[in-house]
Amino acid sequence: MFILDDLAVLLLLLVAVELVVRRHFRRCYGIPFKSRRIGEYPYRAFIEKVGPPLHFRFRRGFRSPLVNINRFGCRGPEPAPDGQKKRLLLIGESNFFGVKLPSEKALWAARLRALLRLRGINDWEIINAGTPIYNSFQHLAYWKREIARVKPDIVVVGFGFNDLSQAWMLGGKWEPGRSVWPEEFIYALERRFPWWEHFLAASCTWILWHRKLLKRHDFPRFDDDFQWHRCLSVIEENYRVIKDLAASQGARTAAILSGFMLDLEPTPEVCRRLDGIQANWRDFHERGKYDLALTEEMRGMSRRLGLPLIDIDAILRRHPRRFELYLDIAHFNVDGMRVVARVIYDTIDALGWWREDR
Numbered sequence: 139m140f141i142l143d144d145l146a147v148l149l150l151l152l153v154a155v156e157l158v159v160r161r162h163f164r165r166c167y168g169i170p171f172k173s174r175r176i177g178e179y180p181y182r183a184f185i186e187k188v189g190p191p192l193h194f195r196f197r198r199g200f201r202s203p204l205v206n207i208n209r210f211g212c213r214g215p216e217p218a219p220d221g222q223k224k225r226l227l228l229i230g231e232s233n234f235f236g237v238k239l240p241s242e243k244a245l246w247a248a249r250l251r252a253l254l255r256l257r258g259i260n261d262w263e264i265i266n267a268g269t270p271i272y273n274s275f276q277h278l279a280y281w282k283r284e285i286a287r288v289k290p291d292i293v294v295v296g297f298g299f300n301d302l303s304q305a306w307m308l309g310g311k312w313e314p315g316r317s318v319w320p321e322e323f324i325y326a327l328e329r330r331f332p333w334w335e336h337f338l339a340a341s342c343t344w345i346l347w348h349r350k351l352l353k354r355h356d357f358p359r360f361d362d363d364f365q366w367h368r369c370l371s372v373i374e375e376n377y378r379v380i381k382d383l384a385a386s387q388g389a390r391t392a393a394i395l396s397g398f399m400l401d402l403e404p405t406p407e408v409c410r411r412l413d414g415i416q417a418n419w420r421d422f423h424e425r426g427k428y429d430l431a432l433t434e435e436m437r438g439m440s441r442r443l444g445l446p447l448i449d450i451d452a453i454l455r456r457h458p459r460r461f462e463l464y465l466d467i468a469h470f471n472v473d474g475m476r477v478v479a480r481v482i483y484d485t486i487d488a489l490g491w492w493r494e495d496r
Contacts, residue, residue, distance in 0.1 A: 155343060156342060159342045159346065163342050166410070167410050168411050169462055171342040172462065172471065173339055173340040174339045174340075174465075176239075176240060177238060177240045178329060179238075180205065181327050182325055183202070184196055184197045191276060191315065194271050196212070196213070196269070197211075198210075206242065210265060210267075210284065210287070210288050212266055212267045212288075213235060213245075213266050214265065217263055220289070225263055225290040225291055225292070226262060226263075227290035227293050227389075228264070228267060228268060228294040228295075228296070228394070228482075229277055229280075229281070229294070229295045230297060230394065230396070231268060231269070231270060231296065232269075233268070233469055233470060236475070237469055238469055239472065241472075244472040246470075247479075249479030250264050250483055251264050262492065265288055267288075270327065271319055273297070273300045273317070274300075274372065277376065277380070278376050281383060290384070290387075292390050292486065292491055293384040294391075294392050294393075295391060296396060296448075297373070301314075301373050302369055304319070305365050305368075306359065308360050309361035310363035314372040373432075374439045381445060392445055392448055392486070393445040393446070394447070394450065395436055395437070395451045397452075397454050398429050398430065398451075399419075399460075400419070400426040400429065400430060415466060415467065416466045416467050433451055437449070446485070448482055448485040453481050454474075
């Protein structure tokens with residue numbers, strides 16, 4: 139009896155401490171604390187090595203509680219038989235793949251399917267060709283070798299930031315079409331946490347203590363010969379080629395910008411909120427300036443290529459809960475994915491593409 143009483147007192151004390159720490163977090167950072175529990179993605183199980191130019195691809199038919207790979211080699215449920223439904227195909231990077239999300243049901247693609255059903259639009263399905271491991275050349279090869287057979291009616295394209303990261307890291311050694319993420323980087327994405335750490339990730343007290351012990355670093359750089367303008371021209375050309383290939387199949391194409399949780403010159407108020415999201419965001423800010431510059435360049439690129447733009451970045455920068463929509467400075471949380479799905483739906487709806495017969 140005494141042991142149970144002691145345990146009850148201890149539990150109440152821990153709850154009280156947690157509530158106090160959460161109030162401190164809100165006062166200190168200006169945002170409420172959100173659980174930092176992330177999904178353990180079994181990358182080694184569903185990524186297989188292949189020859190160049192892809193080097194890696196998702197294993198078709200892979201099934202797990204967290205990640206499912208369909209017959210097209212894309213993340214998500216198995217699509218309907220060919221010809222039964224119209225298809226929106228999104229080609230993108232890690233944010234659209236949905237890294238770190240603890241449930242596939244939280245992904246933008248699942249949210250978008252739910253929105254379509256809610257609006258009575260039942261003749262469309264969503265194919266998520268997002269991947270964290272490809273640059274724009276690999277995405278183009280992915281289209282030619284794998285996903286052209288999806289035969290989409292709408293193609294949404296959002297890549298280029300992996301090209302930027304690789305060009306930044308490799309400097310003078312960067313070669314468009316040849317430089318890819320190395321195998322050790324790909325499989326380093328896989329992390330395993332003990333059960334108790336998953337449990338403690340919901341605790342603000344634990345997270346504030348844990349982040350003091352952990353230090354993340356930016357990509358190591360080979361040299362400072364960053365080929366910025368060459369990188370921009372490569373990205374734009376690969377957008378153009380995918381647009382032309384999609385048009386040859388009768389598909390409409392739009393570009394998409396997901397945005398980053400960074401400002402070029404953040405105010406003190408923005409800085410403290412960024413501190414609450416990712417304590418070491420300043421370590422990434424130098425390269426982040428180029429991420430922001432690429433975001434602006436891609437707005438101009440979409441105009442030059444005649445691509446309608448799904449500008450998630452612009453919507454998020456005006457969003458009243460902007461700093462509550464990210465897991466870190468680059469990736470959306472569950473709430474952020476809801477916003478992404480809504481922006482995609484609304485933009486395509488404004489274009490009239492959901493209901494227009496081809």
